[in-house]
Amino acid sequence: MRSTIYIPLLSAAALCTLVSQAQGFELYKDGETYLKTELKAGYGLFHTKRNYIGQQGGFRWQEGFVKYGLSGATDRIGSGSLYGAFSLLGSATWGDGDPGGFTTGRERRTAVEDAYVGWKSGDLFHALGMDGIDISVGRQVVKAGSGFLINDDGVNPGRGLEAGRYDRGGAYYFGQRVSFARTAVLRLGGSEGLHGSTMWLKSDNRLQANTELAAGTLDYTGSAGTVGLTYVHVLDVDKQYAISPSRLERKGMKVYSIRAEGSAGIDDADFAVEYAYQKKRSRTDNAWYAEAAYTFSEMAWKPSLSFRHTRYSKEFDSLFQGGFRGRYQGEVASNYAFSYNFNTRVNDVALTVRPSETLTATLMFFDFRTLADRSVLNLDAKELALYVDWAITENLTISPIIGVYKPRKYQANGGNQSGSASSNPYFKLMFTATF
Template sequence: MYSVIRILFPALIAIGTFPSPASAYEFYNDGSTNIDANLSVGYGFFSVQRSYIDRPGATRWQEGYLKYGLSGGTAIPGAGSIYGAVSLLGSATWGDGDPGGFTTGRERRNALEDAYLGWKSGDSIPVLGKDGIDISAGSQYVNVGSGFLIKGDKVSAGRAVDDGRYDRGGAYYLASRVAFSRTAVLRLGGDTGWHGSAIWLKSNNHLQADTELAVGTLDYTAQPGTLGFTFVHGISIDKRYVSTPSRLDRPGMNTYSIRGDGDAGIPNTHFAFEYAYQTKRSGNDNGWYAEAGYTFRNVRWQPSLSYRYTRYSKDFDSLFQGGFGDRYQGEIASNYSFSYNFNTRIHDVGLTVHPSEKFTVTLMYFNFRTLSNRSTLDLDASELTLYLDWALTKHLQFSPNFGVYKPRKYAANGGNQTGSAAANFYANLMIVANF
């Protein structure tokens, strides 16, 4: 599959630079039934000055993925509609592999990604609103609430972890594999007023110990925002793939959360929070965040300023937490040094400007402090990152980012950065095309 990606990628990018009437090719449409062909391709070049796996010197590697498949639906007169999708995803890593020790640079995999079927009620049950019932099952991406606990099955290790025992195809940073292998999802009530869901998930991600979960949500959405509740119950794991002790607590573990998101009726603002409490055999833990932001709409480039405070107790289990821009905080911290989602508190300040409709610039500062360094690594650090996002066409996105990560300690005195506690400079260049 890696040779296919290498050969096709330049051609696919070239195709993506030309306008087309839709983001998916309409393969068939007779007015009630449609079938679309979908294609997504991504490539990234990464360079990091220092590693976190006792590897001296700089690390340089590349990642790529190619996702291709069909999606569609058919209307049932007076009874809603049926929808579904099937896709394959090829992923690869080249070069040194990542500095966190997940990939070697020799990962190549082509495997099933999406394979699901669903039914939406349409207007057939007026009391529940349009599409007030949505039932689906199969291999699919699932997001719960804000993504603080569950936002896809994203972690994609390669051959570097336990001699390939947890290999999922690499492309660790791009995280293109997001589907849970087996799901059953019931959503009730649409998107406004009272609405909720009941979900069963089964992962086949060995790094997640093939975790099985039951999830319930209840939300109320109005103009000022959404207030919601989430319950997650751990059903089972595969003990053959327990990579960290926290996985052993998942069977029988209950997580309760309350969350909110919206502008609270104040123009140009954004507020969000979530508090999660876990009960498990080894003890109780919690994780939470609160954030606020303001956009200066009448100022040139419409700058947005945001602040987020996050705290995770020592043994908090972040489950299937979301990616960057959701709950991952920092580039080095969240991907390689792991100072971001347990036993830590984080200050996060962001400034975003829009020089043009197609160009966005974001500067983010993170400060990490380890809550307890007894029997654990001391991962106190700061990180500063500049993100540039260009929508070159409606299909093609170019997203470089540059930054520096500065730990307080290194591997020889309680931290985990190789060589010294000097600043670690990094650069990432990514291109993604969807059509």
């Protein structure tokens, strides 16, 4: 699960950002009608000194992916337009596998990633605005609201869990296998003023117990930002793949959230807040975050400073949370040590500088604190990470990440880090190409 940072603040995961912005090669173009190819590839080298699966020593591994396909659209359907895409994704992991035990280094898979078609209404319904109706079905990425509850289906385990029972092809950190297997989505009202959506999603991710759900959003967007509501109702799970009791609790679960984000009318500022209430058969849980950021746009290198506070109750289920506003909770913590999205309070600070249009650097500090049952499992920790993104050419980006994760406890006294509670330094170097 590649850690990305909210783009106006920093681009600590330029890989995912640049991949999503790939232009492709146009095979055909006539006005608004086009057909183009898409090719995206990434390769990474990874090393950590310690692990979280009870083994000795550090881990060295490599990951790679390549995504290739076609996308297109046409405006020659009455007043509306058709659009769609089809792509394949190949992924692999080599070496020791990751220190969280999701992969073993023996993962190889190629499968369909995108296969969807949609229709936009154009100016057919004036009261709803341009493209006020947008209907799509098929295999695609779907995000609800800010992504705090539903961002994508992006957990990519390999053969490390239960002898490969949850294998999805590896490349766990890159996390490029993100589409829901089956979807039906209706969006109304465009992206300004009052607008909303309703959706049905079916995952084929066994680690998510092949969860099926329905969701809806209602938003109002103005010059100062967006306020909105999200509702999620989990319809079913595949019990045979429920890796934990919390997965079985999903069926029938309802989640309600209220959120707001934007500048609040202050130049160079950015704010966000969201509260989610979760109702299950046996209990209720909640989670919330608040974030504030400011960019000093008149200063050299345009530094951005942000602070975020997040709190998850004891058994909160993060569902398909891909990081709210694209911002994860640390490198080791969110990917391998699991110190982040239930029974946890997190504070983090980020400072970003932009020495040039092609170079961005971000320093982030995280403080994690376990809230309940600390005698059973204490995941208190701190993490410091430096991200650098260098766009060497229009098509190639290099992204080194160095950092250190320091837990308070280890496996022998209530934590989960192997060997000791000493600092765990890590290094990651990623190459990304888009064509």
